[in-house]
Amino acid sequence: MRNETQSPGQRRRRCLVLVPCPYQGHINPMLQLGTILHSNGFSITIGHTDFNSPDPKTHPHFCFLPIPDGLSQHDISTGDIAHIISTINDNCKLSFQQLVEQKQHEIACIIFDEHMYFCDAVAANLKLPSIALRTTSAATFLARSAVISLIRQGCLPFQDSILHEMVPKLHPLRFKDLPIPRSADHKPFTQVVSETYKIRNYSAVIWNTMDCLEHSCLSQIQQEYCPVPIFPIGPLHKTAQITTSTSYLKEDANCISWLDKQSQNSVIYVSLGSIASIGEKEVTEMAWGLANSEQPFLWVVTPGLVSGFDWIEVLPKWFIDGVGDRGCFVKWAPQKEVLAHEAVGGFWSHCGWNSTLESISEGVPMICKPCFGDQRVNARYVSREWMVGLELEKMERGEIERAVRRLILDNEGKEMRARAKHLKEKVSGGGSHSSLNELVNLIMSL
Numbered sequence: 123m124r125n126e127t128q129s130p131g132q133r134r135r136r137c138l139v140l141v142p143c144p145y146q147g148h149i150n151p152m153l154q155l156g157t158i159l160h161s162n163g164f165s166i167t168i169g170h171t172d173f174n175s176p177d178p179k180t181h182p183h184f185c186f187l188p189i190p191d192g193l194s195q196h197d198i199s200t201g202d203i204a205h206i207i208s209t210i211n212d213n214c215k216l217s218f219q220q221l222v223e224q225k226q227h228e229i230a231c232i233i234f235d236e237h238m239y240f241c242d243a244v245a246a247n248l249k250l251p252s253i254a255l256r257t258t259s260a261a262t263f264l265a266r267s268a269v270i271s272l273i274r275q276g277c278l279p280f281q282d283s284i285l286h287e288m289v290p291k292l293h294p295l296r297f298k299d300l301p302i303p304r305s306a307d308h309k310p311f312t313q314v315v316s317e318t319y320k321i322r323n324y325s326a327v328i329w330n331t332m333d334c335l336e337h338s339c340l341s342q343i344q345q346e347y348c349p350v351p352i353f354p355i356g357p358l359h360k361t362a363q364i365t366t367s368t369s370y371l372k373e374d375a376n377c378i379s380w381l382d383k384q385s386q387n388s389v390i391y392v393s394l395g396s397i398a399s400i401g402e403k404e405v406t407e408m409a410w411g412l413a414n415s416e417q418p419f420l421w422v423v424t425p426g427l428v429s430g431f432d433w434i435e436v437l438p439k440w441f442i443d444g445v446g447d448r449g450c451f452v453k454w455a456p457q458k459e460v461l462a463h464e465a466v467g468g469f470w471s472h473c474g475w476n477s478t479l480e481s482i483s484e485g486v487p488m489i490c491k492p493c494f495g496d497q498r499v500n501a502r503y504v505s506r507e508w509m510v511g512l513e514l515e516k517m518e519r520g521e522i523e524r525a526v527r528r529l530i531l532d533n534e535g536k537e538m539r540a541r542a543k544h545l546k547e548k549v550s551g552g553g554s555h556s557s558l559n560e561l562v563n564l565i566m567s568l
């Protein structure tokens with residue numbers, strides 16, 4: 123794609139610096155975006171923190187620019203994501219500005235994860251164009267705005283009596299679906315969300331969603347919140363088609379040969395993503411429910427899924443000894459390949475936005491068990507708006523057994539699978555391709 127006869131001025135406009143937020147669910151879409159833009163003739167530099175830094179070997183066609191983040195072991199060990207993101211923004215601005223200044227004349231644009239807002243300040247200082255990448259759903263954007271207003275009005279924590287009521291103007295969300303802060307101290311959350319939503323220097327927003335999926339939320343955001351163009355170009359993983367892993371953990375491909383031996387639509391794939399953690403009692407209920415469902419399962423048990431346990435030693439011994447070939451455990455799966463496998467009949471998911479998009483893109487119906495934050499919003503949309511999943515209310519063995527059977531064996535599950543396949547077709551034929559062309563033209567014009 124690269125035109126060697128370009129003038130130096132034209133070549134200069136093709137260097138992009140991309141800055142992901144250092145969590146799995148954010149780094150994946152940013153690396154996918156980098157791959158897409160690289161195949162459109164841009165050269166890509168990934169600016170990254172020391173914390174959770176990506177592996178340059180998996181992307182030999184990108185340059186990597188480490189940004190000292192100054193995070194202490196104490197900061198990281200808090201596990202408080204809002205605090206960590208806020209600290210990164212405080213600590214990285216100066217060093218990033220110094221790093222970018224050295225290459226300023228080569229850079230066409232800085233594309234930053236919405237949470238890495240220090241990049242936008244640096245771009246403004248250096249008079250460089252910038253674009254924000256949003257990696258959550260458009261519905262989550264509106265829900266987080268509502269949460270900020272409710273915090274300011276002193277409405278949190280919600281009273282139990284309103285949890286099942288609908289939130290005004292946010293159909294189909296109930297109060298219990300709102301992405302409220304995890305910590306009792308709301309300040310880091312309020313600060314990160316308010317800073318993230320400020321319109322500063324950036325000329326456009328790239329969104330890992332699709333207009334055909336979230337048309338009304340995107341229109342509302344464009345009208346009420348966002349004076350710059352929005353480019354919904356998702357699902358990024360489908361357009362990027364990256365063959366190497368973008369994961370921090372090593373993917374265990376052995377589960378694919380196990381899936382090869384299972385019959386069509388029979389397996390329930392279980393993964394709660396990269397950050398969620400649950401208690402010992404809940405994981406035991408999961409084991410009982412899966413055992414009693416008598417369906418084959420592939421279960422991603424990440425190190426630390428249950429605090430203090432490295433892997434499946436947290437599961438009851440009778441369960442591990444007795445499961446035989448009906449179950450397969452991995453620490454980390456090649457998830458996109460798993461979801462594309464014909465043996466997978468359902469995905470029991472925490473409903474992170476990437477997992478949700480990956481499931482929808484393969485037409486796989488879901489059991490939704492959100493743990494916190496935007497996962498609740500996505501779970502509600504999956505089960506109530508798009509009707510391609512059912513929500514698990516409690517981590518209780520009987521309910522889990524019934525949910526697995528309903529999804530894999532019952533007519534209700536077959537209908538959801540048919541809707542999921544229909545949604546897959548809609549999404550793959552959606553308007554993201556033309557949005558991507560418009561985005562590329564905009565970047566070229568900056």
Ligand code: UDP
Binds near residue numbers: 148150393395456477
């Ligand atoms: N993922 C994976 N293997 C696993 C579990 C997850 O590759 O065993 C990937 C998954 O494909 C997705 C990302 O990790 O791209 C998780 O992002 P998501 O937004 O779903 O959840 P988060 O981890 O941010 O909570």
